[in-house]
Amino acid sequence: MEVQISTLGALLGLAVAIILIVKKVQPAYSLILGAVVGGIVGGAGLTGTVDVMMSGAKDIMPAILRIVTSGVLAGVLIKTGAAAKIADQIIKTLGEKRTLFALALSTMILTSVGVFVDVAVITVAPIALAIGKKLGHSRTVVLLAMIGGGKAGNIISPNPNTISAAENFGVELSALMAANIIPAIIGLIVTVILAKMLSNKKVGNVIQDIGQNENELELPSFLSSIVGPIVAIALLALRPIAGIAVDPLIALPVGGLIGVLAMGKVNNLNDYMTFGLSKMMPVAVLLIGTGTVAGIIKASTLQQTTITLLDMMNMPEFLLAPISGILMSAATASTTAGTTIASATFAPAILAVGIAPISGAAMVHSGATVLDHLPHGSFFHATAGSVNMSISDRLKLIPYESLIGLSMTIVSTIIWGIIM
Secondary structure (H helix, E strand, O other): OOOOEOHHHHHHHHHHHHHHHHOOOOHHHHHHHHHHHHHHHOOOHHHHHHHHHHHHHHHOHHHHHHHHHHHHHHHHHHHOOHHHHHHHHHHHHHOHHHHHHHHHHHHHHHHHOOOOHHHHHHHHHHHHHHHHHHHOOEHHHHHHHHHHHHHHHHOOOOOHHHHHHHHHHOOOHHHHHHHOHHHHHHHHHHHHHHHHHHHHOOOOOEOOOOOOOOOOOOOOOHHHHHHHHHHHHHHHOHHHHHOOOOOHHHHHHHHHHHHHHHHOOHHHHHHHHHHHHHHHHHHHHHHHHHHHHHHHHHOEOHHHHHHHHHHHOOOOHHHHHHHHHHHHHHHHOOHHHHHHHHHHHHHHHHHHOOOOHHHHHHHHHHHOOOOOOOOOOHHHHHHHHHOOOOHHHHHOOHHHHHHHHHHHHHHHHHHHHHHO
8 A cells, every 4th residue: 555644744854854954963864854753743654654765765866876976077177176277267268357257157167067066166265265355355245156156057067956856857967957058047147246236335344364375286277177077068968969878877977087087187086086976975865865855755745735735826837846946945955955855756746737857857956046055054154164254244145145046946937837
């Protein structure tokens, strides 16, 4: 007999997980405990709850495997200095007059080629602080430019969030990366507008001390730095272009390996892979916990309840996709966890109302950028630390970050929910 969990149980389990995460309990354990509470309260019993949790975790394993192998490319980009070189070259090319655009664009590009969004911000931060001090910008302004660019890049990247959404909706990773290009461009534009507005209003104190030493790492050439990302993206693009399917499990590490060859640093490859794996393992563990919660929600009546509420409010059913992404990212304060839970649990309901898989995946993914920066998540604190910003000042950026994510979600929803 198939286990069915009540909406109340699913919501209570999710609430328990959120409270524990806010209280700084390890997120993976918080999610697992929340899943246990949700299943038992929801009427599944202890055995049924464990079965549903195991099923949810099992469903997410293909995405986890792809995420782990993507660590090869991420490790190569970061440890060789290729990511820093790409950012530095973009900023130098665009010049001081376009500094905020350059900061946003460089972070967007780094994220879009496979660097985690928080790592992309941390990578660009030393350059941003040095330029900000020279031109009289505040930490608030330069951080908003980097965060907005990172959000824009994240919805067109081969990062864990995109991999999870593509896996759960059964679409090609390259297709989902391409689906939100226009929303990403809009997000970049909104970022620059908001950053310039804050700069003109003199929001925040002007940077006086960057508080960091210059990076002594000898950077590779720009051309050799971009070889790896170009190869990875080209391999992913073979399916829509030539009908040749290259799975991300192959494409991303191959891009990293060829990138190392291009930069002449093969001797350090094991160090780069070890570093990349160390960055991916916390995400993989988090996603196991996320999978258990997703299993509980998927087995519950929450999907049907949400659709009923939308009907009662006379709202179109396609809004289930972006709303689920927004709510789950708020619950977890993570693009990856939010996208994973929303896509794993709501994909069947979204597809059932006639939404195409690529449309549902694109709207869920963009929705997960609206509230992924809340203080109970690691992104909030990592980005604050990257520019030595106080928590009180970091909190003031939340409304602007949300506007950037919301602008991308609205555009994605118009394109994939209304036009397409």
